Structures are given as structure tokens and as C-alpha cells.
Amino acid sequence: MSGALHDYTATVRWTGAGERGTASYTAYSRDHDVLLPGKPALPGSSDPAFRGDPQRFSPEELFVASLSQCHMLWFLHLAAESGLVVREYTDEATGTMRVEARGEGQFTDVTLHPRVVADAGELATDEHLAVLHHRAHAMCFIARSVNFPVLLEPIPVRVAV
CATH class of the missing domain: 3.30.300.20 (K homology (KH) domain)
Structure with a gap:
């Protein structure tokens, strides 16, 4: 007998390409949005130690x-x-x-x-x-x-x- 299955969907959309995209490690922002159906966007980034925005969620x-x-x-x-x-x-x-x-x-x-x-x-x-x-x-x-x-x-x- 198997248990119930629950599926989850999340979309992560990178918003940090700027003018140069990933032309170099320092050229792009780590900013992105986490999008969950029916909910407000969650502003994401990498940890500040990895060039992320400390005002966003890592x-x-x-x-x-x-x-x-x-x-x-x-x-x-x-x-x-x-x-x-x-x-x-x-x-x-x-x-x-x-x-x-x-x-x-x-x-x-x-x-x-x-x-x-x-x-x-x-x-x-x-x-x-x-x-x-x-x-x-x-x-x-x-x-x-x-x-x-x-x-x-x-x-x-x-x-x-």
C-alpha cells in the first residue's frame, strides 16, 4: 500500500542579467524571483558571501x-x-x-x-x-x-x- 503523493511547483526566474549577462563572474547579479502559484514573488539572491544581495532571501x-x-x-x-x-x-x-x-x-x-x-x-x-x-x-x-x-x-x- 503506498501513501499519498503531493506535488509542488516552483518557478525560479533570474532577473539579474543586466546588459552583459554572464560575460564574467562579476558581470551579473544573482537576483532572481521565486514564484509559487497564487503567492507573491519572493525576492531571492545568493548569500552575500557569493556576491548576493543581502536584502534578498538566499x-x-x-x-x-x-x-x-x-x-x-x-x-x-x-x-x-x-x-x-x-x-x-x-x-x-x-x-x-x-x-x-x-x-x-x-x-x-x-x-x-x-x-x-x-x-x-x-x-x-x-x-x-x-x-x-x-x-x-x-x-x-x-x-x-x-x-x-x-x-x-x-x-x-x-x-x-
Whole structure:
């Protein structure tokens, strides 16, 4: 028995050709738009370390953010199922990418630092949150798709007042 399939479409349109295109490494802008059906364009560029525009989103930033989003959405789902009422959720995720001497590179890890504020009660414990984080990590489609560790370093739970 196979599971359901979900297809996703994204168009990436380079907008940085200028007058010279790729006549040289420094001749062109890395600017592009990420276009998703029915949504506003997302302005993209490369990381500033690779001649990108720091005012635009880099693929590396979006990659780290997607891991954080996926974990958060599963965590909230599991919290609701367990009866834990979450009032706030913040994650200051970090990622490390290593670039080799020849220019190729890869992420070596991403660490999630989720901070949860929940209603007081028997479920608002660090132990219960640890179980939910563990299950969310196991369920996250994106974390299950990468070939490096996605680490979890949750901040102790705060109880809503």
C-alpha cells in the first residue's frame, strides 16, 4: 500500500542579467524571483558571501527556515492532539554550511532552538515538550529528507500568565 503523493511547483526566474549577462563572474547579479502559484514573488539572491544581495532571501536561509517551519508545524499539530495549549512558539534556527576548496559545499548540520510558551497544567513540562519535539522531528518531511543531522536544543518551557 503506498501513501499519498503531493506535488509542488516552483518557478525560479533570474532577473539579474543586466546588459552583459554572464560575460564574467562579476558581470551579473544573482537576483532572481521565486514564484509559487497564487503567492507573491519572493525576492531571492545568493548569500552575500557569493556576491548576493543581502536584502534578498538566499537559498541557504530558506533551507534552514524550511526545516524550522516543518518542525514547528508538526510540533503544534502534536501539541493540539495531546491537549497542550501553546500560546507562543519561536525558533532561532542555525545552520552550518561547509564550502570545499573547489567550491562545492554542503550543510553539515542545522540546529533548532524552539522556545514554547504554553498554558499552565500537567502537560506544560519540559519532559512532555521533549516527547512532542522528538515526535515532531520524526514526522518532519524535510528533516527526514536531508543527509545531515538536524539537532534539537529546546529552550525550557515557559508557562503563559
